[in-house]
Ligand code: SF4
């Protein structure tokens with residue numbers, strides 16, 4: 001019955017099949033994580049201008065209270081993740097290295113940590129502009145990892161008259177199960193969130209794209225949406241990086257976002273599952289975004305699971321709570337294909353943290369595997385979802401011909417998914433080369 | 447266990463497919479071994495001695511060049527092993543060992559090292575060695591021994607132990623004496639010059655005269671299938687090459703069945719199978735774009751048939767592949783994939 005569909009199930013060209021490791025956490029229901037004694041809440045947890053603190057050191061804050069305000073339209077406010085006292089406002093290292101401002105809050109250990117702040121609203125009565133404002137007020141930024149302010153994206157979609165809201169339920173990174181659990185457990189919030197996003201963006205219909213390695217989620221969604229004509233559920237084939245916005249649009253709408261263009265250009269706006277769940281959950285009570293569901297997993301932790309973690313929780317505390325294996329590890333924010341290995345365990349969980357993957361490192365394998373010259377096997381060409389020629393790009397990078405990479409070989413179309421590096425038998429760090437080349441070109445252009 | 451773990455920093459991706467250059471090359475060697483064993487079964491001690499000698503010459507040459515250029519040891523990547531085995535398999539079983547060794551040295555030195563080593567060579571090194579042998583030793587390289595000769599495991603063929611810089615025993619003997627006793631024509635020679643066709647089953651199973659490792663079509667196909675299934679060989683190259691060769695041969699055969707052999711004969715005789723599965727597929731010397739690979743395979747198939755039917759030699763695979771190698775950089779450039787989102791834009795007016 002489902003047989004013919006499985007054959008015609010849609011996907012994009014190329015890509016890779018990485019072993020999944022989702023079994024570690026797939027069956028683990030979402031649980032609340034412990035409150036750390038001290039949270040470090042960065043002011044910049046989203047793309048755009050950092051929020052501006054509106055509290056002073058020594059001030060008591062209640063859970064959910066705004067502690068920093070949006071600075072302009074492409075910015076969102078930040079709310080207190082715990083009830084406690086502001087200890088300091090200072091610079092701290094971020095996941096990607098450079099220091100950013102952060103508000104340090106000492107948690108009141110005895111407090112019951114109820115959310116104390118909110119501004120309940122009746123969404124149906126709001127005009128589009130008011131709705132966008134309300135979404136900005138709850139501090140929502142894309143939860144898929146890019147952390148683009150949600151209200152700004154929806155407003156831009158309205159401006160461009162998009163007709164389709166694409167809901168990204170692929171979760172194609174190995175190890176990650178956050179979106180999967182959300183679709184199973186918080187489906188009502190998700191559906192409410194989709195309707196709010198439709199109202200805010202002016203799109204007429206929504207398509208939820210889910211990879212076919214989550215049949216239970218597809219089932220739950222289809223049953224719940226049987227009577228809802230505005231939201232469709234489409235199963236797509238499981239392949240990395242199916243969750244990239246461009247590829248998902250291509251798969252679901254058969255439209256190709258032009259190079260250098262945006263999803264609006266083909267009439268679509270893409271939102272991640274976790275973002276819409278939070279939208280559905282927080283908008284009616286008017287509460288701020290103070291925590292998110294994070295897959296904490298990897299062979300390096302003892303209690304992998306899907307946890308609701310307050311923002312500002314330091315990774316060191318996270319590892320203490322879930323227990324770690326061995327004494328040398330790689331701690332990755334995000335998935336192992338695109339995520340960043342942190343350089344300090346003081347780095348906190350933020351709005352952009354989809355997963356924390358801890359991989360033990362054996363001393364024997366700690367040194368990088370032997371690198372060979374490119375043997376021109378074409379595996380990287382067959383893997384690149386953007387249909388680039390990573391081998392050629394790599395050779396040009398070695399010769400420092402960064403401009404040629406951009407002008408003749410579409411360097412800018414590379415979104416650094418890492419597929420080419422994943423498959424290269426010569427162990428050439430292609431995506432690293434491409435990142436460097438892009439950065440240097442950007443510097444030169446500036 | 448006190449304190450948090452020490453952390454290692456590296457950039458993404460943090461996973462890698464379990465594949466490496468040496469692993470791919472090792473599997474090619476595995477796939478070549480059954481063919482070598484079968485060659486020894488067919489042709490006896492001489493074939494074994496030839497394989498060992500050529501292999502040794504290749505490895506030694508690579509090793510000496512590494513020492514000389516103060517480069518790290520590259521024998522572990524197995525590419526020199528492949529070159530040695532492939533080269534031996536393309537030579538006649540009774541090929542004098544000193545000539546085999548010379549060809550091995552040339553294959554590595556002129557086929558690979560001068561271009562800068564692994565990954566840099568333009569031509570398949572084994573074929574460079576073979577082309578050298580063809581030019582330098584034209585007589586020895588066309589002296590064939592029959593398969594399954596009695597006593598092949600007891601003594602070496604007389605030509606095998608020819609001392610360096612001497613012509614092989616058989617070929618140097620006076621015409622009409624022992625030559626017919628030791629040498630036998632290959633199916634291709636018989637067909638081209640005498641219009642005698644060899645039974646297809648013999649061709650398929652390899653029970654005929656020919657180069658050491660090229661006769662067993664079925665075995666070569668099976669070994670190639672193993673590599674293709676492990677995704678260590680691009681199946682499109684042999685598919686394009688065999689398909690186009692069979693199609694073109696079929697056209698000629700239909701036009702004049704008496705003069706031109708049928709497609710099956712074309713496919714299973716001579717070095718076409720070995721060339722298609724193991725030589726043209728050399729990753730370094732073939733294009734790396736999906737469309738390019740098809741064009742490359744088809745080009746070689748067509749050239750092979752044209753050279754065989756209209757050239758002066760009975761065999762054309764070697765030259766066809768070398769031409770294909772030469773064309774491959776150009777093919778790769780002309781078949782760059784269309785990048786995602788690369789929409790044809792209208793010219794600004
Ligand atoms: S990292 Fe860039 S070049 Fe490599 S596969 Fe992904 S998009 Fe292609």
Ligand code: SF4
Pocket residue numbers: 373374375376377378379380381390391394420423424425426427428430734
């Ligand atoms: S996968 Fe690696 S070795 Fe193969 S062509 Fe690409 S860069 Fe070269």
